[in-house]
Amino acid sequence: MSEVPEPVHHGFEPNPFGPHHDPISSDPIHADVASPVEQPELVQLLTPEGERVEHPDYSIDLSAEEVQALYRDLALVRRVDVEATALQRQGELGIWASLLGQEAAQIGAGRALLPDDMAFPTYREHGVAWCRGIDPLSIIGLFRGCDSGSWDPIESKFSLYTIVIGAQTLHAVGYAMGMQRDEGQGACLAFFGDGATSQGDVNEAFIFAAVFDAPVVFFCQNNQYAISEPIEKQTRIPLYRRASGFGFPGIRVDGNDVLAVLAVTRRALEAARSGQGPTLIEAYTYRMGAHTTSDDPSRYRLASEMEAWKLKDPIERLKAYLVRSGQADAAFFDAIQAESDELAARVRSGTMEMPDPDPVSMFENTYAEITPYLEEQRDTFLAYQAGFSDQDSHA
Amino acid sequence: MSTSPVTLGKALNMGLRKAMEDDAKVLLMGEDIGKLGGVFRVTDGLQKDFGEDRVIDTPLAESGILGTAVGLAMRGFRPVVEIQFDGFVYPAYDQIVCQVAKLHARSRGRLPMSIVIRIPFGGGIGAVEHHSESPEAYFAHTAGLKVVACSNPVDAYWMIQQAIAHPDPIVFFEPKRRYWEKAELDTEATPEPLFASRLVREGSQVTVLAYGPMVKTALQAASAAEEEGISVEVLDLRTISPLDMGPVLASVRRTGRCVVVHEAPSNLGLGAELSARITEACFYELEAPVLRVGGYDTPYPPSKLEEDYLPDLDRVLEAVDRSLAF
Ligand SMILES: Cc1ncc(C[n+]2csc(CCOP(=O)(O)OP(=O)(O)O)c2C)c(N)n1
Ligand SMILES: [Mg+2]
Numbered sequence: 001m002s003e004v005p006e007p008v009h010h011g012f013e014p015n016p017f018g019p020h021h022d023p024i025s026s027d028p029i030h031a032d033v034a035s036p037v038e039q040p041e042l043v044q045l046l047t048p049e050g051e052r053v054e055h056p057d058y059s060i061d062l063s064a065e066e067v068q069a070l071y072r073d074l075a076l077v078r079r080v081d082v083e084a085t086a087l088q089r090q091g092e093l094g095i096w097a098s099l100l101g102q103e104a105a106q107i108g109a110g111r112a113l114l115p116d117d118m119a120f121p122t123y124r125e126h127g128v129a130w131c132r133g134i135d136p137l138s139i140i141g142l143f144r145g146c147d148s149g150s151w152d153p154i155e156s157k158f159s160l161y162t163i164v165i166g167a168q169t170l171h172a173v174g175y176a177m178g179m180q181r182d183e184g185q186g187a188c189l190a191f192f193g194d195g196a197t198s199q200g201d202v203n204e205a206f207i208f209a210a211v212f213d214a215p216v217v218f219f220c221q222n223n224q225y226a227i228s229e230p231i232e233k234q235t236r237i238p239l240y241r242r243a244s245g246f247g248f249p250g251i252r253v254d255g256n257d258v259l260a261v262l263a264v265t266r267r268a269l270e271a272a273r274s275g276q277g278p279t280l281i282e283a284y285t286y287r288m289g290a291h292t293t294s295d296d297p298s299r300y301r302l303a304s305e306m307e308a309w310k311l312k313d314p315i316e317r318l319k320a321y322l323v324r325s326g327q328a329d330a331a332f333f334d335a336i337q338a339e340s341d342e343l344a345a346r347v348r349s350g351t352m353e354m355p356d357p358d359p360v361s362m363f364e365n366t367y368a369e370i371t372p373y374l375e376e377q378r379d380t381f382l383a384y385q386a387g388f389s390d391q392d393s394h395a
Numbered sequence: 396m397s398t399s400p401v402t403l404g405k406a407l408n409m410g411l412r413k414a415m416e417d418d419a420k421v422l423l424m425g426e427d428i429g430k431l432g433g434v435f436r437v438t439d440g441l442q443k444d445f446g447e448d449r450v451i452d453t454p455l456a457e458s459g460i461l462g463t464a465v466g467l468a469m470r471g472f473r474p475v476v477e478i479q480f481d482g483f484v485y486p487a488y489d490q491i492v493c494q495v496a497k498l499h500a501r502s503r504g505r506l507p508m509s510i511v512i513r514i515p516f517g518g519g520i521g522a523v524e525h526h527s528e529s530p531e532a533y534f535a536h537t538a539g540l541k542v543v544a545c546s547n548p549v550d551a552y553w554m555i556q557q558a559i560a561h562p563d564p565i566v567f568f569e570p571k572r573r574y575w576e577k578a579e580l581d582t583e584a585t586p587e588p589l590f591a592s593r594l595v596r597e598g599s600q601v602t603v604l605a606y607g608p609m610v611k612t613a614l615q616a617a618s619a620a621e622e623e624g625i626s627v628e629v630l631d632l633r634t635i636s637p638l639d640m641g642p643v644l645a646s647v648r649r650t651g652r653c654v655v656v657h658e659a660p661s662n663l664g665l666g667a668e669l670s671a672r673i674t675e676a677c678f679y680e681l682e683a684p685v686l687r688v689g690g691y692d693t694p695y696p697p698s699k700l701e702e703d704y705l706p707d708l709d710r711v712l713e714a715v716d717r718s719l720a721f
Contacts, residue, residue: 094521094522094523094698095522095523123523142523142697143523144699145521145523145697145698145699145701146697146699147697148523148524148697163482163523163524163525163526164482164483164485164486164525165455165483195454195455196455198454198455198456198459199455199456199486200456200458200459200486201486226426226427226455227426227427227431227434228427228429228430228431228452229426229427229429229452229455233452233453233454234454234455294434295434299430299431299432300430300431356699357696357697357699357700359700359703361700362691362693362696362700362703362704363691363693366692366693366694373662373692374691374692374693377691377692378691381691381703384710384713385703388709
């Protein structure tokens with residue numbers, strides 16, 4: 001009979017995480033790992049079929065005119081978006097980032113804003129821009145390469161588009177801290193995508209907002225993709241649940257239901273304005289188009305996925321509701337159609353007629369006052385350009 | 396053996412593939428580099444062939460990418476990181492400048508930092524903000540980092556492999572507007588060393604120094620100058636830090652005149668360093684001050700104005716003329 005060797009005592013406990021530790025699944029604290037697509041409570045007031053449903057915590061009471069106005073917003077911003085995509089295809093724009101499928105998320109959020117509130121967009125918030133009264137042609141100017149945002153961010157209460165992912169969320173918190181300090185009436189609404197939630201800036205924004213109780217609402221449009229990367233590449237839990245770790249409430253809303261988005265965003269903004277601090281809203285939606293006109297989604301997602309989301313289309317469902325509840329008739333929809341076509345025509349001709357910027361404008365506004373060295377460069381540039389026009393006129 | 400015309404983007408793809416075949420410790424990391432193959436398709440097909448553990452679609456966080464690359468490098472891996480566009484490297488700037496660049500020195504050589512940071516750079520593709528920048532000077536200014544830029548498919552193929560095999564961290568700039576340019580590539584040729592500048596066109600009157608996307612522009616300018624009877628010599632720097640001053644000084648000593656061309660703003664750009672070094676080394680052989688042709692000292696303008704902002708053939712020729720007129 002062989003003897004069992006005495007265990008050797010090294011004077012320390014065996015490493016519990018050594019090569020023979022139990023698989024992680026048997027560890028009780030790891031048993032509850034969630035999935036980012038798990039369907040938790042999702043605030044919905046309008047089903048995909050256009051049926052009005054009640055929610056225990058969120059309600060909304062809108063007149064027929066108000067619901068019609070929302071429909072008009074949705075239809076018009078989609079029409080502009082389709083036109084812009086076409087203009088890009090025809091070489092009139094350098095690129096276009098489509099909001100297709102996200103209209104309800106943006107209009108619901110945009111219409112929850114009050115005049116004193118300030119919005120901080122990414123590069124896709126054309127619907128929110130619309131709600132803030134920004135002319136679609138101003139948005140087009142950026143994508144045409146004429147400027148980097150020609151609207152007045154302070155006057156319109158709509159900050160400039162921000163392409164660097166997540167950066168604007170910190171700006172929103174800082175602006176909100178300013179509102180807190182000069183006793184402003186408003187709150188900030190910070191837009192960002194699902195991919196952006198991975199950025200340090202966004203997480204720092206959550207922390208600052210929480211610590212300073214800033215009047216800011218974080219509005220994440222989870223459109224399921226960051227270019228080609230599906231949401232699983234960014235998170236293991238539903239995004240709205242991130243908020244609890246930072247110490248403020250998070251909520252998931254059906255991002256294709258304009259009524260629910262409006263109700264949820266209104267409530268969160270009210271809470272922020274009344275000193276209750278930040279909220280994270282996850283608007284669960286879908287990017288129905290390519291990431292931008294430069295992208296080819298067939299490389300990374302199946303067409304069938306798109307088909308499933310088409311059934312949840314934000315505009316179709318509001319239309320179904322309006323019809324079903326008798327709040328709008330054919331004449332209403334015809335009128336909206338006509339207005340859309342008119343707007344699209346104006347966008348098209350306005351784009352074609354948009355003047356190229358004056359080259360010398362690139363030297364302007366680099367500083368509050370141009371520096372002598374830059375002035376020298378500008379003058380050299382002007383002389384150099386003039387040399388060409390001289391040549392042309394002599395030719 | 397393959398001698399066939401390939402694009403610069405494809406040459407990088409082939410070089411990455413070869414590096415991954417040669418060394419199992421080579422990993423690719425970045426945003427959208429897997430199924431999509433990167434927004435410029437430089438990593439096309441690599442995840443399919445090498446798996447998700449070696450071609451890693453990361454969360455959308457550049458600081459996270461570089462920070463984890465540091466840990467992987469400490470563990471003996473050779474991360475090759477793709478930054479999607481030049482203007483998006485800044486969230487990672489802290490990790491690159493404070494950690495990647497310094498850990499070899501801080502650990503007295505105990506921590507390997509074999510990281511390659513690939514950055515498509517420069518303008519000329521009609522893009523929106525942050526997609527057309529030339530941030531090379533920020534990195535060249537940082538001790539501990541090496542910085543190179545390829546200008547053509549053949550260099551792209553070899554330089555990426557050499558950079559990956561090199562022990563030091565390297566910021567590898569790729570001229571994005573030249574991704575689609577083609578050249579014959581002989582994958583069995585003997586490559587030139589990585590940190591060597593190259594004479595790409597002989598001439599006798601003015602030396603033009605360029606790298607990345609501006610090499611082609613400089614060569615076009617040299618051809619145009621020839622038609623006017625002016626002989627321009629062109630050097631492709633290839634390495635930005637360390638600079639390979641030997642060929643540069645030899646050329647400037649021959650011609651007595653030098654023009655440096657880059658897309659980055661002139662103020663404290665590579666041209667400033669080159670000008671200083673050339674002036675220090677061959678002051679008495681110079682017939683004219685070293686001249687710079689660069690972007691203006693303004694933010695990169697909206698794309699409708701980029702042709703006005705970027706150095707082009709005419710601006711290079713204008714500087715050549717000014718140099719000759721001294
Ligand atoms: C700091 C930074 N890194 C990378 C990019 C390139 N980029 C542009 S959009 C995008 C994906 C963003 O995804 P998400 O936050 O989900 O927003 P969505 O585009 O889906 O609206 C990436 C990686 C960028 N703009 N900024
Ligand atoms: Mg997204």
